[in-house]
Amino acid sequence: MNDALPVWARLIIDPASTAVARDGILCCLIPEGDDGIDYYRSIGGAHMHERAAVSFAMSTLDRAVYEELLQTTRPESPDALIVDVGGGDGRNTWPWLEWGYKRVVVVDPIVSALQRLRSRIADQHPEWLENVLLIEADARHLPLVAGCAERIQAIESLYYLNENYQDGLRECVRVLSQHGQLLLSERDYEGGLLTSLLYGGLGDCLAQADTRDVWDGLGGLRVRSRCFTPRELDEMLEGNQLRVVSRRGISALSLILSHLRTIGNLTHADESRIDDVNRLLSDLATSGSMRRCHVIVAEKASRGGRG
Secondary structure (H helix, E strand, C coil): CCCCCCHHHHHCECCCCCCEEECCEEECCCCCCCHHHHHHHHCCCCCHHHHCCCCCCHHHHHHHHHHHHHHCCCCCCCCCEEEEECCCCCCCCHHHHHCCCCEEEEEECCHHHHHHHHHHHHHHCHHHHHCEEEEECCCCCCCECCCCEEEEEEECCHHHHHHHHHHHHHHHHHHEEEEEEEEEEEEEHHHHHHHHHHHHCHHHHHHHHCCCEEEEEECCEEEEEECECHHHHHHHHHHCCEEEEEEEEEECHHHHHHHHHHCCCCCHHHHCCHHHHHHHHHHHHHHCCCEEEEEEEEEECCCCCCC
């Protein structure tokens, strides 16, 4: 720990952690050999900020929907600790800082993504540097004290842990306060089949049908992730002593629109309808049933009442 990190960080970092601060980022040792981490390290992270500038890219279409969903979990106090697990370059971190929250933690195993986020904050809102703690760490080993976070979000991140998914989920539960809330966004099984069909063909789709694996990427540079049926996800949450508070989703329509853009089937005229598309996707987040991702808000089943 050093003066480059916010003062409040001293209260939430696990004293047993061996993390070292470098250039304003708290860096933990990350074991070698994880395929998902190796993949994203090779491309410098997901580059959500850059992709969000591309019309009809999924990152663009989903960003506003996620921001609305995050609104549903906003604590009243601006001093509430917010933890973004797998936050990368800050697509879903930025709203918390704009809303004025003073203790926002971003955890990601790809340090280059965190560096881009820190540079963007320093350039555009240097006063926010006192409100954000960036941590290079594996979601399976969060260097935070138990029960410190009022809100945790893990948005399209834990499913890259595959067989180790429960390790990441248990860490989120450990760090969550007794009256806190956890927002999870996890891939839907049928949405995964659709992804495999559109980007890999019928063979990939049928091969996935007997598994819960989804493969992203092109050619030899690919990464595996996990998907869930609604029942499987509910059972996983219940097994970790979590109770579902609300259930929404990211529509598979954003996946289809993104694919149509990729193959050139959307025109410049279609771009003029983007506001209408965003309104539709926002409505489908609560009313739709054709999901790309499940979005669940959960709390500890043992909590005594609402905080």
